Amino acid sequence: MRRLTSLDAFFLATEDERTVANVSALVILERKRANGRRLTLHAVKSLFAERLHLLPPLRWQVVEVPFGVAHPSWVDGTVDLDFHVREFALAGPGDDPCLAEQVASLAAEPMNRSRPLWEAYLIHGLSGDRVALLIKLHHAAVDGVSGGEILSTLLDESPERREITPVAARQTESVPNRLGMLLRGLADVPRQGLAAVGAARPALTHLDKVATIRSLPGISEITGLAGRFTIGGRTESGPIQRLVAPRTAFNARITPNRSLALVRLPMPEVLQLKEAHGATVNDVVVALCAGALRTWLTAKAELPKERLLAMVPVSVRTASERATFGNKVGTMVVPLPTDEADPVTRIRSCRISLLKAKEQHAAQPRNLMQQANDLVPPVLFGPAMRTVLRLASSRVLNPAANVIISNVPGPRTPQYLAGARVLANYPVSTIVDGMALNITLFSYLDSLDIGITVDSEQVPDSDLLAQALVNELDLQLRLLKPAAAKRR
Structure with missing residues (x-):
């Protein structure tokens, strides 16, 4: 099990009926692969299956702690590729505005928290003999750099897929019951207290630099007060x-x-x-x-x-x-x-x-x-x-x-997915209140x-x-x- 940090947990906590913390990549591909065959759902599933052991976030399932006494944990669980990897065809002309409209709707859909928090959609019906793959991840598991690492693991630098060293059968973790998670959470409380104490000085003396709260009333005053009463606290040269x-x-x-x-x-x-x-x-x-x-x-x-x-x-x-x-x-x-x-x-x-x-x-x-x-x-x-x-x-x-x-x-340099050349790679990010x-x-x-x-x-x-x-x-x-x- 792996405990989410408070920053990871932030992206779960902010979700509601209006807000989702999904980050996605929309990869535009040539429909035909180097071998002359079309890119199929089977080929995409095979790619994920072959490299799943290299992609921990695609195996992580979030487990909540009863009463919220600790942040949730990731459990390395089972992955049903028939659930996570799907396909559909665009209705209409298949141009980029049509594609963007469908992708915006998919990207805004919350993900099932009883499963690992990712989805992939092979999208047919694009104009210009193209297909698209939308890879949807949760911000609690990845940021921009680590999301890029996942994408680079799935892509190759030539039409021939690189050799992936097979691994022995993976041992999945079972999801603890509520009592087990509660006991683990209670055991984590002392560490939480130490983390809060350790964070107090650096956080309070720079609180006005935290982008999500910098505009709230009193933040500048708290920062100034903390700086004055903290040994080795923050100092500013010149006018602020x-x-x-x-x-x-x-x-x-x-x-x-x-x-x-x-x-x-x-x-x-x-x-x-x-x-x-x-x-x-x-x-x-x-x-x-x-x-x-x-x-x-x-x-x-x-x-x-x-x-x-x-x-x-x-x-x-x-x-x-x-x-x-x-x-x-x-x-x-x-x-x-x-x-x-x-x-x-x-x-x-x-x-x-x-x-x-x-x-x-x-x-x-x-x-x-x-x-x-x-x-x-x-x-x-x-x-x-x-x-x-x-x-x-x-x-x-x-x-x-x-x-x-x-x-x-x-x-x-050119990239390929399951032998299909990548034509473009559009980021699809998240918005907040x-x-x-x-x-x-x-x-x-x-x-x-x-x-x-x-x-x-x-x-x-x-x-x-x-x-x-x-x-x-x-x-x-x-x-x-x-x-x-x-x-x-």
């Missing part, structure tokens, strides 16, 4: 900048309804901007998102005068923690230059904002998000987390941030594959935001040409 997010239409309590927009940007053009401005790929990506948001909100007459704030996830996983799965993640809050009309200035501004955010993130405890969660006793954890999210999305308060932007690097807009980017080959996940009630026009991203890149490239001509 309090970032306040303006309110937008998509910063409210979410509904159960989801929409997804898929868009691709050419990586060579992004790299061209990177070199021209002396920036990083991430600087350019964030600047493109800022420009697209500015254009989109302006067209709706909803652009705030103040800069929007982006919540940017950051992996804090060390090399020794690779292949351990679970969540090792922090967040940065980054101002977006949505108030800046000049596109070139937007890239420079993002460069400065991200550098400052990285410096602040480096100065805080590596596992700050988990340490903040460790302060809450498990018996109060679920209600406390849901209450925090409700408060953070209240119309009375400013949101913690306006939008989630995540940029995940991927392979630059107060932030009904998530832009996640995944680089593959010479493209940035982007999934824009939204609450369709609050953001009914995510396709226009996707087009604004394409237009923003075109605008930035056009501005490079006169500058290059002047240098000549």
